Amino acid sequence: MSISSTDDPIVVVGMAVEAPGGIDSLPEFWATLARSQEKIGPFPRDREWPIDQLLALGRIDGWRTVQDAGGFLTGATEFDAQFFGITPREATAMDPQQRVAMRVAWRALENAGINPGGLDGAQAGCWMGVSAIEYGPSAASVNEHSGYRATGTALGAVAGRISHGLGLIGSSISVDTACASSLTAVHQAAAAVRAGECAWALAGAVCVMGTAGAFFEFSKNNALATDGHCRAYAADATGTLWGEGAGVVVLERESRARELGHRVYGRLLGSRINHNGKGAPIAVPSAVAQERLISDTLAVADVVPEMIGMVEGHGTGTPVGDPLELAALCRTYGSIDRPGAGALLGSVKSNVGHAQAASGMLGLIKVLLCGANGQIAPSLWAQHPTTEIDWDATSLRLATELEPWEPIDGIRYGAVSSFGVAGTNAHAIIGMPVLQEDPDV
Known part of the structure; x- marks a missing residue:
């Protein structure tokens, strides 16, 4: 399957982002990039992670030292449940990736000049890249989240929550191809718009780590950065450094964008x-x-x-x-x-x-x-x-x-x-x- 350039290409008409260091707007993200800023910080202390154990892994034979560092979303635990029509109890049981994805999708629509509150019944699709991150207690136990785990932790609910909250009736698909999930979501969303399956689409991805499992795994694999920096393509690179983030783009045909007066950021050629x-x-x-x-x-x-x-x-x-x-x-x-x-x-x-x-x-x-x-x-x-x-x-x-x-x-x-x-x-x-x-x- 491919998306090719034609006289009426698929275009990006809106976008929004959340990134480490408290970034929740496009100007903040651009300033970070343009000024060569690094938004790495210490492990979050509000997620009940075994931080002492993490920082001691390097003392075990065959394990790599873990630095107190990563790219973490400062607002990952924040969510205005009432704004999205979700009860506080259900919101607590929801994977934070669902919560972050919902608010970033909302801002992407606003950036495109689309009223998110007026989309009920819209023939629009939603594709979101996401991977499992072990949020919350096991479903095979009695706890305060019981009864909400099916929708609270299902990967499909990341795209589903967005479609449900906005009232979109087109395809709603969560995509997991690991670190290729974002572009896979864009690729599939654009294909659907081109094929006429939906008039326009949201495409994006989200990552919020529910546990520190990725740090344990790459410490054991000796693929984690030893100095707390992700030195891409550098001579002194020692490994990767895990982070979090979310982004959503709004896709439609260029003819539709021109008709509606939407700004065209780019064409997916x-x-x-x-x-x-x-x-x-x-x-x-x-x-x-x-x-x-x-x-x-x-x-x-x-x-x-x-x-x-x-x-x-x-x-x-x-x-x-x-x-x-x-x-x-x-x-x-x-x-x-x-x-x-x-x-x-x-x-x-x-x-x-x-x-x-x-x-x-x-x-x-x-x-x-x-x-x-x-x-x-x-x-x-x-x-x-x-x-x-x-x-x-x-x-x-x-x-x-x-x-x-x-x-x-x-x-x-x-x-x-x-x-x-x-x-x-x-x-x-x-x-x-x-x-x-x-x-x-």
Whole structure:
């Protein structure tokens, strides 16, 4: 399945975000990116996590040191249940990912100039990327959440809550392809709009960690950053650093957007999804599969690599994953005929950590904000790039400072990658028309 560029492409007309460090608006997110700020903080002390045990893991043979650090949503425990017509008891039993997703979707609609309170019966769909995060006590026990666990923890309820709360009657689907979930959701939502299954759609992703399980798992796998930083594509990267976040975009056909007077942030020129297939262990990325994916996306978007000015990579900061991804990027976007003159590469994970299912959505919104502001935001820790590739033999370069982004015939072209731990890969190419008005983002 693919989404291709036509005379009436799928466009992004609204968006909203929540990111670590108290970010809950597009201007705050852009300021963080443009100013090279890192929004990493200590473990939350209001989630009953075994923090002392976490910080002592490095003393166990075969386990890596865990720093008191991550990219956490400061408002993850906050929710105005009455505003969304939900009782306090039911709200407590709801996975916080449902709560965060509902309010971010609401703000995305407002950003698009759509009244969220007037959508009951709208032929609109909702696709949300999300993964299980072990929220709350076991359903196989008697507790205050009993009776609400079926809807409170079901992954399908993340998209379902949004559709239910707004009254949308189109498809409502939660997507779990691990860290590729965001772009998978966008890909499927755009396909549905193009096929006429719905008039327009919400597409997004959310990650709020109900437990510290991801930190335990990557400590044991020796893939967690030892210094509390996610140093994407850097020579001194030691592993990834977990984070949280949420983002939602509003998608519709460009003809509809023009008819309704909606601002067009960007056109989805092409998107593709594939899998690594057999071979290496399931969690190990595949440069071959990634290269094939990027080439397929360029073809369906009808875009040549030289047109791409910005690549928002996956860039988890792992010594295994980053070099494999860079190899694929260099063979597709890194023409050796134009050394030092090609696309600028970065990863939002360097600012806010690895938001897992929501990471690709934060990356997509980063690209859209860069396009709206006409500047490519820097990637942190890029001054000392990995030596695993020969940077002199590629036109790709890491974005080390805020740089102007010149359009090509009035369009800025960007690309976004996401790769899941179970082998799913996703890539999208966006064309962003120069905004004549104040972007207000």
